Structures are given as C-alpha cells and as structure tokens.
Amino acid sequence: MQPSRRLELQWLRAFAASEVVLCHSDLLTKHFSDFAIARSWYQPFSALGVELFFIVSGYVIAMRVGTKDTGGSFFAARVLRLLPMYWLFTSIVVAVYLVKPAWHLMGFSPDPISMAKTYLILPQQGFPILGVGWTLEHEVLFYLGVALMLATVGSGRGARLGLAWLLTGLGAIGLALGSPAGPIAGGGTLGAAFLTHVFNPFMLAFALGWLVRELEGRKPAELALQLLPLTLLLLWAAWEAPAGKLMPLWRIAAAGLVFAGFLLCRHALEKENRLGRTMVLLGEASFSIYLSHWFVLSAGGKLLGHFGMPASYDLPVRLVGVALALAVGVAFYVALEKPVDRWLRPGGRLRSFGLLPPAVTPAPAPIRKKPG
Template sequence: MTAQVERRTEIQWLRALAACEVVICHSNLLTKHFTTGTITPSWYQPLSAIGVELFFVVSGYVICMRVGPSQKAGAFLGSRILRLYPMYWIFTSLAVIAYLLNPTWHLNNFAPDFVSMAKSYLILPQMGFPILGVGWTLEYEMIFYGSVAVMLLTIGGSNSAKLLLAWLLAALGAIGIIMGGPPSPMIAGAPGAGSNAILSHIFSPFMLAFGFGWLMRLLEEMKPHERGLNALPFGLLAITPLWLAPEWGLLSSYRIGVASLIFAIFISCRRIFVDDALNRFVWKLGDASFSIYLSHWLVLSACGKLLGRFDIPASFDVPVRIVGIAFSIAVGVLVFVTVEKPIDRRLRRRSPVIPAGKPVPSAL
C-alpha cells in the first residue's frame, strides 16, 4: 500500500510554471539562426532554466506524498521506471532517427557508441549530456528515486525514516555545492561537473532541492511545535555552503533557494486556487508538463532550423519567440493527450506496481 496521494491545484501550477519556464529559456533555439541578440534581462540570466530546480523541489514533495510506511522498494522503483522510461525512450529514439537522417544535427557532442547509447536509454549517470539533451535531469531524478528505494529497503517508510532521508539529501547537496567541480555553462550543476559521473550525481546540489520538497511535505504533517526542531538540521546543512562554497557553488545555492521560495509561496497560498477556467487550463498544462519538457527541445530546434532558411530580420526575435514558445507548449499538450496519457492508462491496467485509477502526480 502507498500513502494517499492528493491531486492539488497549486502543484499543477508549479509543474506548469516549471515546464513553461524551461521552454522560454531554450527559445533561443528558434532565433539563433537569424539573430545573435538576446531578450534575456540581466537580472534573469542567473535564474535562466530555474524551472529545472523547481521541478526537483516539486518531485521531492510529491514523491514524499506518495510513499507510505508499507511501500515496497521494488514496487516504488518499478512505478517510477514505468512513469519515466516509455516517453523518454520515444523522444530519445526520435533524436537518434534525426541524427541518422542528418548527422550534422547537433546531439550535445553525443558519440553514437554502444556504451553511450546504453547509458542514455537506461538513464544512467554520464559526464556529458545524453542523446536527448534534456534527459540529463532524469539522471538526477533516478538518483533521488534510488535513495528513496534504499530508505524503504533498509529503514522503511515511517516518518522518522523520511526525516533522516531529508537530512541526508541536505548533506549530499551541501557537499556537492562545496566540493563539486565547475558546472557546465548551460546551468549550475548540469553535466560537466566533477570527475566521476556517479559521484557527481550523488553529491549534487540538486539533492538539496529534492530534500527541501521532501521536508516540506513532512513538516505539513507535523505539529507546529515539532516543525522548527525537525527542520533545524536541514536548515543548518543548507546554509553551510554560504561560507564554504566557491563562487559557482553560491550560484547553485541561490538558484535552489529561489526555486524553494517559489515553491513555498505556492504551497502556503494553496487556498487561493479555486476551481475556475484558468485553474482548469493550468491543470492541463501541469498534467502535460513531462511531455512539454521532453518534446520542446526537438520542436524548438526543428522550427529554428526551418526559420534559418528564410531571410528573417533580427527585429522579429520577440514575436518569433512568442509564437514558437506557444507552439512548442501546444505540441507538448498534444503529445500528452495522444501518446503519454494512453500509454500511462494502458500500463496502469497491466502493471501490478502502478495503482489503477487517476494518474499519480509527478514532478515531470
């Protein structure tokens, strides 16, 4: 048995916000072939693609919500694999097909050898990007899921066990911020940091983001006088890097802190989300967030290459981005309705590790 899973509107808002922000961040794929300019404000550049950290915070919260005291490690991992892998395989295969049709299409410096292919399809930690570039985030998701499975296998899924895991995630994240190597220029903590793929994923700043979401769910179920005491170790571990981390580590702390603050604001204001047309629209975007996330890079890149064939003035940067972003999100929603949702429904009917009924919420 798993814990009772709530379907909450503010979580859907956060998922939709995270997915759309990542699409906006990557909208330069649309315009880079006809303009070298940027519309990104200077204040936003350090927060570019912060939807990734927000996804991780939401993931920590939602997974803590769905893991109950009697949850089995194998069933948990099985449900997570069936949630992520089918859609990821589809879009990874599309990227491979695109490469075979036109080898000049950039695949994040991916080398089409057996080991790299296997790591990409199995979502195993890599020092570089997988075939589907955005799939690097799923490598960290799987590390987080693995830590939850180890907890279930060793000390169970009680609240005290969950609290220990929250503190452990904070420690792993703090060590990653302090000791990790320089990150990729794309985003703090992205592939390229450290010298060992597995260790750089385990000791990653992102573990702090997962841990914060996980802890927030635990604190909700505690009495008011218990919250401060149980949150104190996590807080101390989270702020330690502010004194010991290098400059890039401070950027990681800043990004995770902003994502956590956004998450906390939405959670604390959950009562303002009423059942109206806007919330129903955002709910659909939240449900489609995984499909939006997986598909947007291919959609934006393909559209950008097509636009590059035309003599488009650089002054069209903003309108092209607006239309392209809306189109990419619409494609993601269409993929969710026609591909992801039917696959998910069929797997629920046939798999003993996924509960039947409404889809279980997930960060992605």
C-alpha cells in the first residue's frame, strides 16, 4: 500500500456506503416482515452515510485542489469522474421503463425536461430518474463553488477559508429558512430548484469537511479565530430555524462525530490485514455500491415476495442482501468504474487524445510547525 494514501478515508467511505445500503434494506423485507428501519428508533438518522459522504467530499477536495488548478479543469475533471457510471445506471432505469412502462423507480416521469435534468445532473425539486442520484446534484454544486473560487480568487489560504465561510453561510441560511435537506414533492422551475440546493443545510457538511482540512495543524488561537464566528453563525441559524427543522443539523453533527472518530483512528486503520484490505476495496467501490444497491435490494425484495417467507427471517435476509449488494457494487467497480477511471487519469487515452483537461493536482499537505 502506498504510504501517502489516506486509508481511513476509504474506511469512512466503506462505512458510509454500508450504512446507506443497510438503511435501504427494507426493500428486501417489506413483503414478508413488518419491521422497517424507516419506522424504527433509528429513522431520524437513517442513511446518515449521505451526510458522511458530503463531509468526506469536502475534506478530500480540499486536500486535492492544488495551486496550479484552474476552475474549468477542476470542474470538468470532477464531473467527468461521476458521469460514466451515473449515466450507465440511469440508462438502466430508462431501459427497464421502456420494457415495462408500469414500473416506476421513485415515480419518475420520462418527459424530455426531466430526462435532460437527470443526465446533466441539474438541480431538481423531486428525485431524478435514478433516485439515489439526488445527492450528486448537491455534490456538483459544491464542485461548482470550488471551481468559482479557483477561477476568481485562486486557491490561496485566504480564498480557501473564504470558501469555508461561504459554504457555512449558505448552509446556515438554508437551515434558518427551513430548506428541506433532500428531494421534495412537486415540480418547480430550474431556478427554484437551484436556490433550494444552494441555500441548503447540506452545504454545512461540505463546509465541515473542507474546514477540518484547512485548519489541521493550526495554532489554538487561529482555530478560535475561525471557529468562534462560524459557531455564532450556526447558533443564529438554529435560533431562526422553524420549529422541528433542526434535524439536518443534528444529522450533520452526528456524521461529523463519526468522521472525527475515523480520523483519530488513522494510524490504527493503516494496518495491513485482511479486514483493512476489504474495507479499502469497499471504500474505493463506494460510488458503484451507492449507484447499484437499489437495483439489487429492490429486485431481491420482489423475488422474495413470491416465497412467503416467515417474518423471523428478517435479520438473516437483510445481512445476506446487504452483503450481496456490496459484492455487486464491487464487481461493477472492478469491471467498469476502475477501467474507465484510468482513461480519465493523467496519461489515460482520452487525455492523450486531448479530449479531457489536465487532471487535478493534489494540494501540498499543511505545514506544521515544530514546537519550540
């Protein structure tokens, strides 16, 4: 294993992907069991892996953005990293619909506007054609924010801290307005959807990951100088938030604690063993797992519904189904995502043909002063 790799980040991705798959495992058991995670005590924090993915994304992007990167090359590289697999699974949904029109995933409407918004990952009020793709709409807006920073003020220390302030401000306003952290019913215009995505509590998750990376190794006085006003901003947002609308903040806080726990265990998670290799592979395959797991669980649930299984089989069915969904995601990663990603890296064929911009270069690690 390369010493420069941050293996605990792959553990985090693996944990986040597994948590999302487990929380969606109700799809497997709903036809024979009355128990549902969506109706259990865990429901308020169900699929917390989404917020964890956003925090990790903020941290990783802050770690990778270099001083020589341009806004256009950064944005193109990041979006092109998402599109191949996202388009593949979106097209599978469309193909199944064409074969069986009565089948609707998330109740999508196959009109040209919805199709265009989905394939271009544009903000929507409801779910895109591939239901889990709604999180990518927020991810792309975060990338756009980073790209605008690079294109206007560069990537210096002041610019990076300014972006942390901007993301926190957008998230705080969204929290104060009671903006929904996730898809909502109804159509709405592209402009309205864009505003609800920009002023959204999820921006706080990206801000948290970005800020943790930027403040690593800083002196206590500098930490207080940056964190105190941001904390006051969040307290204002929490005070102004409508009654019962603080759950997004608690979810991000809970995901932040998980994130911090994995970072603190960094050295322990770097050990070379079978568990470590498995978790790193799951982390690397987390995007394919996230995109494919709904198909596996939904198809498995429909199949099990014909067997009349007893409710006592709920737990073993969930465990087997989750393991199968993870394995299928890994298979897609190895067979498709990883080879395609090689084409998008420096020296890949598409770059050598001049069809893609230069790759994003990693930013140097923060310089830590020695005591004394």
